[in-house]
Structures are given as structure tokens and as C-alpha cells.
Amino acid sequence: xxxxxxVVVTGLGAVSAAGRGVGPFWRACVEGQSMxxxxxxxxxxxxxxxxxxxxxxxxxxxxxxxxxxxxxAVREAILQSGLSADMDTSSMGIVxxxxxxxxxxxxxxxxxxxxxxxxPAQRPVNRPLGxxxxxxxxxxxxxxxxxxxxxxxxxxSGTSAMGVAADCIRRGEASxxxxxxxxxxxxxxxxGFWLLRALTSTVVRPFDRxxxxxxxxxxxxxxxLEERDRALRRGATALAEVLGSASSGDAHHMTGPSPTGDGxxxxxxxxxxxxxxxxxxxxxxxxHGTGTRYNDLMETIAIKRVFREDAHGIPVVSIKPVVxxxxxxxxxxxxxxxxxxLREGVVPPTINYGEPDPECDLDYVPNCARSQPVRRVxxxxxxxxxxxxxxxxxTP
Amino acid sequence: MSLIALDPPAAVVSCGLIATRASSTDxxxxxxxxxxxxxxxxxxxxxxxxAASAALENAGEVRLEQGxxxxxxxxxxxxxxxxxxAEFLVDLDDRPTPELSPGxxxxxxxxxxxxxxxxxxxxxxxNHTVVxxxxxxxxxxxxxAALLAEGRARWILTGGVxxxxxxxxxxxxxxxxxxxxxxxxxxxxxxxxICLVTTGNSLAPADRTRILAYRRGHDPQGRWLLSTALExxxxxxxxxxxxxxxxxxxxxxxxxxxxxxxxPAExxxxxxxxxxxxxxxASRFKGxxxxxxRILVIARGIEGGTAALLLDA
Numbered sequence: 001x002x003x004x005x006x007v008v009v010t011g012l013g014a015v016s017a018a019g020r021g022v023g024p025f026w027r028a029c030v031e032g033q034s035m036x037x038x039x040x041x042x043x044x045x046x047x048x049x050x051x052x053x054x055x056x057x058x059x060x061x062x063x064x065x066x067x068x069x070x071x072x073a074v075r076e077a078i079l080q081s082g083l084s085a086d087m088d089t090s091s092m093g094i095v096x097x098x099x100x101x102x103x104x105x106x107x108x109x110x111x112x113x114x115x116x117x118x119x120p121a122q123r124p125v126n127r128p129l130g131x132x133x134x135x136x137x138x139x140x141x142x143x144x145x146x147x148x149x150x151x152x153x154x155x156x157s158g159t160s161a162m163g164v165a166a167d168c169i170r171r172g173e174a175s176x177x178x179x180x181x182x183x184x185x186x187x188x189x190x191x192g193f194w195l196l197r198a199l200t201s202t203v204v205r206p207f208d209r210x211x212x213x214x215x216x217x218x219x220x221x222x223x224x225l226e227e228r229d230r231a232l233r234r235g236a237t238a239l240a241e242v243l244g245s246a247s248s249g250d251a252h253h254m255t256g257p258s259p260t261g262d263g264x265x266x267x268x269x270x271x272x273x274x275x276x277x278x279x280x281x282x283x284x285x286x287x288h289g290t291g292t293r294y295n296d297l298m299e300t301i302a303i304k305r306v307f308r309e310d311a312h313g314i315p316v317v318s319i320k321p322v323v324x325x326x327x328x329x330x331x332x333x334x335x336x337x338x339x340x341x342l343r344e345g346v347v348p349p350t351i352n353y354g355e356p357d358p359e360c361d362l363d364y365v366p367n368c369a370r371s372q373p374v375r376r377v378x379x380x381x382x383x384x385x386x387x388x389x390x391x392x393x394x395t396p
Numbered sequence: 397m398s399l400i401a402l403d404p405p406a407a408v409v410s411c412g413l414i415a416t417r418a419s420s421t422d423x424x425x426x427x428x429x430x431x432x433x434x435x436x437x438x439x440x441x442x443x444x445x446x447a448a449s450a451a452l453e454n455a456g457e458v459r460l461e462q463g464x465x466x467x468x469x470x471x472x473x474x475x476x477x478x479x480x481x482a483e484f485l486v487d488l489d490d491r492p493t494p495e496l497s498p499g500x501x502x503x504x505x506x507x508x509x510x511x512x513x514x515x516x517x518x519x520x521x522x523n524h525t526v527v528x529x530x531x532x533x534x535x536x537x538x539x540x541a542a543l544l545a546e547g548r549a550r551w552i553l554t555g556g557v558x559x560x561x562x563x564x565x566x567x568x569x570x571x572x573x574x575x576x577x578x579x580x581x582x583x584x585x586x587x588x589x590i591c592l593v594t595t596g597n598s599l600a601p602a603d604r605t606r607i608l609a610y611r612r613g614h615d616p617q618g619r620w621l622l623s624t625a626l627e628x629x630x631x632x633x634x635x636x637x638x639x640x641x642x643x644x645x646x647x648x649x650x651x652x653x654x655x656x657x658x659x660p661a662e663x664x665x666x667x668x669x670x671x672x673x674x675x676x677x678a679s680r681f682k683g684x685x686x687x688x689x690r691i692l693v694i695a696r697g698i699e700g701g702t703a704a705l706l707l708d709a
Contacts, residue, residue, distance in 0.1 A: 046493055093614070099505060100481075101527075107485050109567050129567075131476060131506065131527035136699040139614040148614035148701045149535055150528040152476065152506035160524060164539065171542055173400055173612065188485065191493045192501035246548070249514035249523040251463050254436070254502050266465045266520055274548065384502065385511025387523050 007166045008238035008396050010231050011081030011224030012336050013073035016323045017053030017217055020072055022080075025333070026340050029319050029348040030369045036204070036215050036324055042187050047194040048201060053217030053324030054185055065184045066102045069220035069329075070134045071141060074178060078142075081224040082236050083176070093146025093173070094138050095165040096180040097157030098328035101131035101150070104186050134182055146174035154383035155288070156247070157181060158221060158331025162379075162391045163245025163271075169227050177225045181332025185218035189327065196255065198292060206289035206318035206350050207296045207364045209357040214290040217324020221332030223339070228396070238396035240339045243278060243376075246270025250386030257294055257382055261302030264380060267388035268306045271378070275392050281310055282392070283372075284341050286334040286379040289318020289350065290325055295382060300360045315370065316362045321351045331381040335391060338377040342395050345373050398624050399609035399706055406541035406607040407600035409458075409551075409592040411676035412450025414443055436499055437512055438480045439586075440559040444471060444509035445516055447588035448553050452517060455592050458551065460518055468522030468549040469510045470540040471590070472532030472556045472668040474697070476506035476525070479561035486563075509557055522549045526668075529697030530637040531612075532556065533589070533668035534705055537675060538610035544595045555590035555672035579640045580698065581660060587669035589676050605678040608690070609706040616700030618643040622650050625692055625704045632691045634659060636670030639696055647694075671695040671705060678709040 014021060017035035018028035028035055036051035044050060059068040106129035132150040139148040147168050153160045158181025165177035183189075193199050193216060200213035231238055248270060250263030257263070272278055287299050296318075304311045319337055326333060341347055346369055353366035376394045381387075434442060448469070452458065460467060480503040487496050502508070507525040514523065522543055526536040533556025540554035560568070565584060572580045593607070594600050615621045618639065626633070632655040635647060648656050659670055666673060674693045691707040 093612075103481065106478075106567070107481075109570060110482055110485060110563055111489070112570070130474065130478070130529065132474075132529045132532075132697065132699070132701065135528060136614075136697075136701065139700070140616065144614050145620070146614065147535075147612040148528060149526060149612065150532075152525050152527045153510075153523070154505040154507055164524065167542070168612075171400055188481075188488065188504075191488055191496065192484070192498075192504065194493065195496055195498040195501055247523045248465065249469060249510065249520055251514040251518045251520050253515070254508065254511050262463050263520065266463070270465070270521075270548070383507070384505045385507045386514055387507055387510070 004170045006228035007169045007225050007242040008228045008231050009223050009240040009339050010226050010236045010238060011077035012339060013077030013222035014333060014336055015055055015069040015073050016219035016333060017055060018323060019056055021076060022336060028322050029337060030346055032349045032351040032367060034321055034351060041185065044190060047190055050199045051215045052185055055219055064102060064105045066134050066182055067137050070138060070180055070182045073220040073222040074138055077222040077224045089143045090145045091174050092144050092176040093148055093168060094135055094144055094178040094180060095149045095151060095161040096135040097151045097161035097331060098131060098182050099152060099154055099157060102129050102133040104184060105129050138178065153387040154385060155327050155330055156381040156383035156387040156389040157328040159379060159381035159389035159391055160247050162331060162335050163247065163389060165225050166242040166245060169225055175227045175230050179223040179225060179332060180220060181329040182220040183218050183327040183329045185216055190216060200291060203352050204291040204321040205352040206291045206320055207357060207360040208353050209355040211291045211293060211296060214292055214320065214325045217326040219326050219329050221329050221336050223332065223335055240342050240393045241396045243392045243394055244271045244275030245391045246274055247387065247389045252386055255384055257298040259298060261298045261305060263386055264299060264302035264382055264388045265305050267390040268302065268380065271390040271392045282314060282376045282378045283374040284347060284377045285314055285316045286338045287316050287318045288380055288382050289320050291320055297359055300362055303362060311362060315347045315365045317348055317365050318350050319348065331389065334379045338379045338393055341374050342377055346371055399611045401609045402541050402545045402607060404545060404595050406544045406593045406595065408605040408675060409594055409600050410451050410454035411591045412447035412454065413676055414447050414588045433512060433515060438477065438503045440477050440479060440557060441509045441512045443559050443588040444557040445512045447590040448513045451553060451590050451592045462518040463520035464518060465521040466550040467519040468552040469513050469519055470522060470524045470536045470552055470554045471510060472526040472536035473506060473558060474529045474532055474667040475558055475560055475564060476527050477504055477508055478564050479559060480504050482563045513553060522552065528701045530667050531695040531697045531701040531703045534671035534693065534695035534703035535612050537672055537705060538612055538703055540593055541607045541610060544593060551592060551594050553590055554593050556668035557588040558667035558669045559586050560584040581638045581665040583664060585664035585666050587666045587673065589669045589672035591672060591676050606708045607705055608708050610704060612703045614700050615702040621702045621704055622647050622694060629689045630654060630692045631689055632657060634674050634691060634693045636674055636693060636695045638665050675707065678707045
């Protein structure tokens, strides 16, 4: 068995529809303020002008949005972690989760070069564009020499990245890892979800009887993970400890979740097992909670199957009505919420909740935040192609 | 930092390989026509699914239950589903959205290949799709081997899949127009190499190739990885991806009197499938090329993402 080191979170960074920074993001979550608005970046009339969580303008105009969101959030997280500019980056790495990476930039290249089939490529591209581009940008900007991995597990990418990054530290591959989740709102994804009839025509209402679909969002979430002893030696504040993680496959359907919640049950149970010596009880669950009929029901079933009689006493929260479903960034933003819940002792609400669904009968913390001590949190994501991921954290 | 040793090592039980320079074969003919779901797959998913099926078939007697949590899928790809993304994008530009295919949109996620393999074989455990460029296949194999060593799965299908289409080859050609990237190969090849891997202590026959150690890192100058990974027992160094000529010269020199194999010269640029292909054929590398004990496989992406696998064939 490989050696196993303890892993703590020492920094957070966020870019979301609430603005730049963890501060505005967390405030919007706690105050239950939806940042979803009609899409302004492109004409979305043909999709029924759905609400979405667009990041407000204000970043570095020279960067494309994905790189800009990622680098902004990384800088904030590193600043909070107290890692200085002369930090030792030889043992520092990154795991970035994304659905599409710098797709928009790559699509521009496709438009310029792919359609003229009778001619050779005309427009040079100054660097490769793909899933891994934002990862490489961060690794280059900060001179990282540790693992530089990019994961793409659709909407579970951010949560999967969290687990894989923690594993890199536990195994001794690195002493510090950046966990990033990033996604950009585009016509590509809006049209796709519209075709699947997955977008809400009204408002996002996770776990509510009237829920009729999701609203998309964009942004980036970043967490700095460090080997615990090393972080404490340098005087860093440990915000949370990562206890365990797991992923799973539904083996059921490419878009629809397993109606029995089997896949998510396996991911949660895997994370609990990975935590070792864990008492089995959690005080808060950051749910995927997309607001679609099937996801929310599946999640409820899975949570009840794992936690049995305790399930009804666990606050289960979705922040999707606040910043939208940010796809590859969602798991990282959810993990940030989980860390903040541990630190602040405040559980944010699931907003837009009005009519209970008899089949979704857990404590979703409807509409108002709640103060309560929380020691152990679970963050879950589920995705197209049947991916599920779960991460377990606790007060350090 | 040197290589991360795997204790116990991971052992390759069986492999499924599909490497072809032909571009006319569609997904349905790659897979058997009776294969569940083959018609909904793009070529990327079909290649991966076919290679996974072949690996399982070659493994002989292995038991798999529906949703089996002891089985996992950890794959790497540089290009992933980009061909489907390009097709959807072109459709989006050319046609009214209501005329577009929702099925095509579903294929625009890189983990579609994992999903199809899980559905086809009932695999319910660990599930990752690594997309970190050309090093992704080696990174995925390393991840799978580490997960096995930690006891988080008993069997993992791991490897790499690449399926470039014409539009992506044209984008690649555009990248080659940049002066400092002219060393990139002219063409990208299509391939899938997936191995069934298990823990090496009890579940695999003793004569199988073993993954002893690994290292993953960002090494844009190519300075540290080879030097820190070269141990005396390494007899063969295999570089699985195209690298700049000056780096190739430097690595050849560092390899000393060891056998040095530059795979792109033999097989073309196989992207993330290159390192898994070497894993699958390691015993042949040893028998045909070197009498030394161990093979060091290095995969490197264009921008410096690098991974090394130490194999005992």
C-alpha cells in the first residue's frame, strides 16, 4: 500500500455570476440571492431566453474567458493560502476539471481553418487549444512542476478533480495541489441543453415539486490543497481537511441518472470508505441539485439509501439557483461552499423552494440560511455518461 | 522527486488494441453490429469501446456483475470527443437549432467513452477521463495503477483513445504554422489501446507485464523527468510522443547506452494512445529490442505535461 498523507485546504478562489472572489459568491449563497439573468452574451431568443449565471464583465480583456476565470480564481486562492511568490513550485501541481476547456477559442480556430477543405490551413494558432489549455496556462504562469492533470467527467469534473488532487498529495506526488473547476457559458452548451429539453422555462427550483429544469452558469472555483504537516509548519490556516473521495459509473444511461441512485450510492459509499475510521455521519451535503426531475429525485434516493434514518436530519443544499449550473466548475464551487459551511457554521439555503415533492422529502434548507455547527460535509456531483463523484471533508 | 513506487505493482492481464491509418471505417463497423449502443457512438467512443471489449475478451474468465464497484475505467485522450464537438459546432452555424441532433450533443462530452464502456459491461466503480494532452494516456495508466495499489478497485480498464478527424487535422496544421511548433508531426494517427490491469500480487499470472512505478509532472523544458526517472535497471527508454528535435537529442544522450525507442518514428503520432500501446506490447519490446530488465515509458504533451511509467516486462 502506498503511504498516505493527510490533506488540508488552505486557500479558496472563485469567479461566478456573483462576481470575482469568494466573498461575493458566498454572500449570494447565504443571502439566497439569485444571480441568474437573461443571457446577454449572445442572442438566446431561439432558446426561450433562459436565465443563466453569466460572470459580470471586468476581468483581463486580453485573456479568453476560461483562462481569465481560472487565473483570477487561482490568484485569489494562492493569496489566501499564504503561499508566497517565491514558493517552492517543484512539488506543486494542478488538477483541473472542465467539460470543454478553451473550446470557444478552439472553435474560432475551427471556423477559420476547418471549413476550407480545398485549401491548406491559413490561420496560425499560437498555441495548442484543447481541454488541457487552461491547465497548462496555470502551470506555466506559476511555474508548477508537479502533476498537471486535466479531467473531463462532464458535470462531475470539478468534484473528480478535488479527489484526484487530494490523492496526488496523499501518495507523495506533490505537497501542494491546485484544484480548479472551470467552464464558460456559450451558445454551444445552451443550445445543447435546450435540445435535450433540460433548461428551465421559469426559475430553477431544486427538489421542489414544480421543478422543470436547470439554468446554466459559468465561472471557476479553485482550492489550494496541501499536505497537512507541511501547511501547519509554514503557519498556514487549515480551512478544512479532505478525508476521502470516490467516483463511480452508473452503467445505466448516457444522459439519464440511474433511477435507483445506484451509481451515486457507490460514489458516496466509496468516499466514506476512503475516509477510513469515519463514523459515517455527515452534518451537511452540498448536492448536485440541478433542478431537473430525474437528478433531484435520484440524489434524494441515494442519500436516503446511504444515510438511512439519519438522512432526514442532514441539511441538503443546492446552490444552482444562485449561480446556475456551472458544469465543469460546479464541483469546485460546491466544494468551496462546503469549506465555507465548515468555517462559518452557516448553512446556505436552497432558494426558490415552495412546494414540497412527496418523493423529495429531505431537509433542503428552504429559502433561508441557518446557523448551525457543522463538522463533516459531503459534496456530490453527477454527470452525463453516468459519472458520479463525492468528496468528504471535515473541520481540520 | 523520483518515481512513485507502486506497492503492490499493477499487472497487465490483457489488452485490446485498435490502431489504424484507415479513415473510412465507421463506428458501427469497428464494433460488432450486435454491440449494444454502437449506432449512437461517435468514432472516439466506438474505438474505445471496441478496445475495451477486446481487452475483456482476451482476459478470458473474468467475472463482472452489473454495476460492479470493484471494476473501474480510467482512460486518457488528448482530443477526446472534439470530432463530435466540431460536427455540432458546424451544425450550429449552418442550421436552425431545432434541426440539430440532441444525440450528437450527448457525444460532445469527453467521458462519453467511459460511459459507453460502463454501460456495455456493467462497470460501476472508479471512473475518470484524463484529457491532459498527449501525456493523458500515461497519466491515466498511472492513476489506475495507484488506485489499484490503494485497494480502491480490483480491476481497471485503462489506456488511451485518439480519434482525430479531418477538421482537427486542419487545426493541427494551423498550430504547425507557428514557428516554434514546426517540429510537430504532419499527421495525427488514430488509435485505441486499453489494458485490463489488476493488482500484481494475486489476480494476474506471474509472467505478465507489471507497472512498478510512475511519475507525472509539468516539465516544459524536458529537463528533470528523464534524469530523475532513469534508474540503473532500466534497459530501454521509449518516448511515445513527438518532441522537439533538440529535446530528442538531449534525451538520447541522457539515455546513455540504453536502448532508445522513439515511437512516433515507428508508428506516427498516436497522442494519448502511445504510452498505453507500449504497455500493451511491452513484452515484445523487451524480447525484440533489449535484454535489460525494465522499460521506462515517457509520454510528453506539446506544452510540457509529462508522465513516466516504469515497466517490468
